[in-house]
Amino acid sequence: MDTGNLSVVSEFVLLGLCQSWAMQVLLLLIFFMLYLIIVSGNITIMILIIIDTHLHSPMYFLLANLSFVDMWLSSVTTPKMITDLVRENKTISFGGCMCQILFVHFVGGGEMVLLVVMAYDRYVAICKPLHYSTIMNLQKCLGLVVISWTIGFVHAMSQMAVIMQLPFCGPREIDSFFCDIPLVIKLACMDSHSLGMLMNADSGVLAMTCLLHIVADILHIHSFYCSTRL
Template identity: 40%
Template sequence: MCPYIGWTNHSDPVSEFILLGFTCTWAMQIFLFSLFSVMYVLTLIGNLCITCTVWWDQHLHTPMYILLANFSFLEMWYVTSTVPSMLANFLSETKTISFSGCFLQFYFFFSVGITEDFFLSAMASDRYLAICRPLHYPRIMTKQLCTGLIVFGWSCGFILFLTPVVLISQLPYCGPNVINHFMCDPVPLMMLSCSEDTTTQLIYSTFNSIFMTGTFLFILCSYALVILAVLRMPWAASKRKAFSTCASHLAVVILFFGSVMVMYVSPGSEHPVEMQKLVTLFYSVITPLCNPLIYSLRNKEMKAALKKVFGSEISVHKT
């Protein structure tokens, strides 16, 4: 059954939205439901394994791995903010989401995304200090500073995005109420507003441009300095280890920021609807699935810790 195009009475405010999703073919919806269900479960398992490994292995209680554990824990919430709703949508005939539910999804998804930006920046700073300032690293990157970065990242991510969400939610919505997307994305939401609020659009686009571009440039500059420092290292073994760690971090940064900046740094630009869905799908579903693979497969210490922790758990259960 194909989802219908919903219109509300123009004199009444919108109380719910219709998320069209990807397709109206029932067989394809079942296939996509199965595919994304598997991807969601694998994402949760992969990131949970990294989080638990860092928690249980005392050797990984260093700033680099503590930040990684928080990042992996964050990824589980990131996919959970959208994927379960998307899966339910595949099996729904009405494909509706309440007004408050739509903006709650919008808020949590982008707040967690901002928190990811903070943690990626903190991880870049940690690698810069460890490689470029190794003698000062223990004095600078203390347990207190690491804890402060974690608390700052989690709190600021959820505080900063309150303003755009409140502004967009206060726009007048009187119909139509159809969002040609699989989630409550801000750009389609603003397009559904009965009146064009250029101030809200300007604040939103400025917020995204400054924050995303600023954090991205900060991370790139940090890793540029790291790469220069690595190239000056006299020992090949040290170079390989440093490059391996930085390559993992850079791969995650490029995957995440590359797709996000295409969509949100210039929201005024016209993107084809299907491209919007594919790009959003990439950074909201595929990237969180790839992150545990990137970090665990390219990091010898993480691979050894995973084998140690989960190998011992399997041995205990066998005995």
């Protein structure tokens, strides 16, 4: 990249979901209620798992972590979207936009890997019940959770390392309610088609890898059930 690649855009304009004031008010009420339900529901799950000693098991430990991740994932973009529904000036600073991208991919990537860990936990519990307490001990669970967060962080930083080097000097309108990487890349003052495909492929590889691992665990569980019935 040459010196002309320095960003001169200080903020972006989020076009939002719609332009109708009545529809914006309706969406505000809907998303605000949904956000409260999601946050309060996940907090309730975490509190119940913490205070009830009967739920101090690997499965519920992972469930509490999933609730924590899900709560933060919904909090990355939703509060900004809700406040923008009642604002005329729907802007987000360059730094705020980059933070949204970072945390969406950090938390989202970590959640996908955590779902793989939960699928593996169920596989061990069903297919290897006699060894479950040995395989899925507290130390192993903590290690797997740390790995999920680490993979999410590495994935997010790989995305940020590229997008932070792009030159933004032209249009600054994002046709969405949050900073989505494909839409932000289109605003770069360069041909970003190949780069956009590469970054989408990076996210796609992580998502597909996690999906294949989950499907593999489900198939192993199904195969185990079938073999025990013969």
